[in-house]
Amino acid sequence: MEMKTQSHSDSERQGPVYLLWDESQFWGILLWRCLAAWHVPLRLVRAADIARGLLRESPPAALFVPGGWARLKAHALGPEGRRAVNEYLHAGGTYLGICGGAGLALPDNGGLALCPLCRKPVDDRLPNFSGYVTAAPLRPHALVPGDCPPLIHLPVWWPSQFTAPQGPGVEILASYVQPGPDFWVSDLPLEQIAVEERASCEQLYGINLDPELIRGEPCVVSGTLGQGRYILTYAHLESPASPMANSWLGHILSLLSGQPFGLSNSLTAPDWDLAGTNVVWDEPGLTALAEDLESIIRLGTRHFLLFWRYPWLLGWRRGIPGFVLTTLYAQVQTIRSLKPNPRAQAYWNQAADELRHQMRLFRKKMEFYLVGERLAMHTSTYSPQLNSRIRLHEQRKELIGRFPGHGGLFGSMAASLDELVWLAAEPAGHDS
Known part of the structure; x- marks a missing residue:
């Protein structure tokens, strides 16, 4: 995919990344920790800031939106905030949405409608799956690391699912292939449930448990809007101890900042041991x-x-x-x-x-x-x-x-x- 030249000046595009803080809680912390550890020029912004015109007055290198409930994020932004994000992309901005942030970019549930895809209906998808999936990245592609292997493990934490793209305009940067390590559906580690036992577990739980429901489905997508672009991922590329995912996020950051792509290979999200927290504010x-x-x-x-x-x-x-x-x-x-x-x-x-x-x-x-x-x-x-x-x-x-x-x-x-x-x-x- 050829990257379009943005309307904003080079100096504007070399500014900080904005991280939308509202309605992210845990997921906002997870992404902030990763970006801060990598010394990414970063500003945490509120939905009210965006509604008041921040993206127009001081356009960032990119707007990052972490996980969390998309509907609540859309409500926090309000009509003015949602319009401001749309205008920012049309003027050449970049939007990276992770999980709930990806869902926010879709047209359903009062979303931003940056991307024409919708969420797959609940009855047709694999609900409440988490852990690592084996995914097939699109290669070669400017948004995918050049040294990315044909199959990679990506961490997912209870995502929704995209509908399959119909027609041109949306590029699938990675598709699900099969469950990876530590793959769970609800509270069931799937590798410990024999295939012949899954039907009885489905009857007991009342939900789909067949991982074939995600095979070939989009995991990471991208597209353009006006002169800008969006990157939407249901994989949490910022997850600790996930080198392939971290490398991909680092590659995207290199692209946004104009840094050499090779720098992303050494970036890994910091470990996070909650119980072993180093206490600084000893209150x-x-x-x-x-x-x-x-x-x-x-x-x-x-x-x-x-x-x-x-x-x-x-x-x-x-x-x-x-x-x-x-x-x-x-x-x-x-x-x-x-x-x-x-x-x-x-x-x-x-x-x-x-x-x-x-x-x-x-x-x-x-x-x-x-x-x-x-x-x-x-x-x-x-x-x-x-x-x-x-x-x-x-x-x-x-x-x-x-x-x-x-x-x-x-x-x-x-x-x-x-x-x-x-x-x-x-x-x-x-x-x-």
Whole structure:
């Protein structure tokens, strides 16, 4: 694919990468850590900044949008913000969307409609798959590393799926081939489920478990809009310990910055051991938040409801809100790993008492809920189980709200911690 010359001046295009922070939480931290470790000139921006004209007044080298719920991102941007992103691409900008950020670029669910593809209907796709997939990259292509092998392992974390492109205009940069290492569907490691047993598991779970549903499907796509371009990937190229994915992201960054492509070969995302966080902001209140979350995780682990899938990501039994706990713990540990600046310190001083109160309540209720879930696993199918499930549902709603689980006590705490992460991390990402 021949890269079009952008309308923005060379000096503008050599500016920082913007990372849209809103409605990303854990995934925003994951991408920020990777880019900051690589010393990418970076600015964390808010949807409100974009709606007020930031992309027009100070166009970035690229707009990066991390994972998270696309619908919530679209709502945060609002009509003015969505229009501003569209205008930025038409004027020659570059948009990189990862997972939820890729979904935001599609036309459905109030998205940006940068790309004509839509999401595949739920009943036709493989739901809740995660781990590594074997993918076939398009070679040769300017957006694909020249030394990329014919098959690579790419990390995916519960993505949606693109509809297959109909006609020209969208290039498939990588397609799914088959499950790779540590490939799960829901809470089932697929390599440990015999093919002949999958039909019975599907009946039990009520979802598709056949990985053939993703074979040949688009994983990474690209296209142009006006004088600009978009790159959309359901693979998380910023994931730790994923050298092939990291190299690809580094290659894209080299292209955007005009650096030699070979520099990307040595780039790997930094390791992330949440429990082993190097504490810089040694604030007793933050320590208490971490200890409360560690207590919940230990209890969930003892009851076989949680486990550490990676040092940076919990695994969980189906239905257990393990990602909620991963998010809160990652937020708290990220804050503790950063040197507080005056704005972050002032925000903490104002929010600390309420956060501590909420976390104590959250710990008490979450531990009670997890024990209830463990007991319910061993309850027979007569009516008291139904009553138990109703009670558990109400407890869960109080803890995390309704689907997709961004409300309740968790939603309130995560919003405050997200603001604190942004205040503490944003200056660290600047090329100042």
